[in-house]
Amino acid sequence: MKYNKKILKHFLHPKNVGEIKNPDAIGKVGNPVCGDIIEIYIKVDKSKKGEKIIKDIKFKTFGCAAAIATSSMITEIAKGKTLDKVKKITNKEVANSLDGLPQIKMHCSNLASDALKKAIENYEKK
């Protein structure tokens, strides 16, 4: 599979890998198409303005280069943002931030944004 520079960077040197001890919420999703699994851990805090923001975020991924790169990218995008903004992150945004994904790998970006949304959902259910 031919990946661009930015995908390779996030794949070979992913950011925010791992778990958070005592996270505020976890989002887990599996992909029936290719068997990939992504877990996103979040820690939520209040900003000076009193809005809820993602203070810390980490991920673990079983998947291909694109799945790892999109996981890394989405954690970078979400970090420090308000929950309202994070909820609006689309899979297209993730793909664009990576300068585009191969068409057949677009489902990987869905998976990453789904995992993040699930984490926020789980947080809000609490």
Added chain:
Amino acid sequence: MPLKIVDVKSVESENNILRKFPIFYHTNFRRIVKMKVVYFDNAATTKVDERVIRKMLICFNKKYGNASSKHEKGREAKIELEKARRIIAKSINAKSKEIYFTSGGTESNNLALKGLFFQNKEKNHIITTKIEHDCVLNTCKWLETQGAEVTYLDVDEKGFVNSKDIENSIKKKTLVVSIIHGNNEIGTIQDLDDIGEICRGKNVLFHTDACQSYTKTGINVKKQNIDLITLNAHKIHGPKGVGALYIKKGTEITPLFHGGNQESGKRSGTEDIPGIAGFGKAVKISNFKEVKKMKELRDKIINGLEKIPLVNLNGPKTEKRLCNNINISFNNIEGEAVGGYLESKGVYTSTGSACASNTLKQSHVLSAIGLSPIKVNSSIRISISKYTTEEEVDYFLKTINKIVNKLRKISPLIIREKSKK
């Protein structure tokens, strides 16, 4: 120009440069510094041997005639054509007249199966396995739309077909048993002697696709009772686009191509003399010394990989495995990701993972030997060649260890496995 091969030490220093200056991850960088390429995808195709290229060059610019022409240039070409045919015939203990040149493995398999099916109106049953190459499976699927009945036999967990199953599947209408000799993904070598004997006993034709095994393990059409064999050049350091089909004397097939009646009418079209002469040369220079060396390196890789925790070798671990094939699943990580990291270190492999396929379809071979979908997705195939060196193997083993550790740290599955225990 082939890339200059540099030693392992400088490969490491290049990786240090890459770490310090990630901007150089651009693939051009590798071309600029002429980074060493460790090519471990020889089951896909191989580098053409220099001696083969020399042979082919002569046929391109000196002996460029059409083998059907009656003048000197034509005769020159014809001599090269027949020389190659003799070499290939001899290598499988066949007669020259029983070798028909084609455009490669895919055409040979198509010609064998479709050719037999259309020739024999009274028999329509084909027996094959679930671990054939796509060009056999898809030909069979298409033939089903044309009125053929196909039995796809299961294989055991090492990829062997059970000869009892073959015997039991043969019926009155059975035309041919087509079984791959050396499997391209997991390296399993089927027992041709055994299958050939069953087919002869039951009076059905026996075809084998020997693209991966040719010149690596002995084939003897007389001893093994084989009626048709698919062979090709580019897996054995010959050119791409050339293959052959052995058809036992007296076996009739309907041709796929009609035209000038080249290849005794079984395959019309001007013969690709450079390719065919190159094919002959590749067969001529192949030898069992190289096979022995590959076996040693293969076993070194297998032993090295099995030292990594939670891995499974796919396919057999005996003499019944192709000398150049290793297929392994690393639990909890994805084969495509492993391949991607390996590529960043200059090592080229392939994977049965759905993620690496253009259709997101998993390897049908690994599924057929009973691997779970996750295990299939965790597999990589390493296929070495006569050019593989001990240094490359050492570099690979060192590199793969680090990669597996790194990816397992990213994987969410590993914790579950620990907590289960």
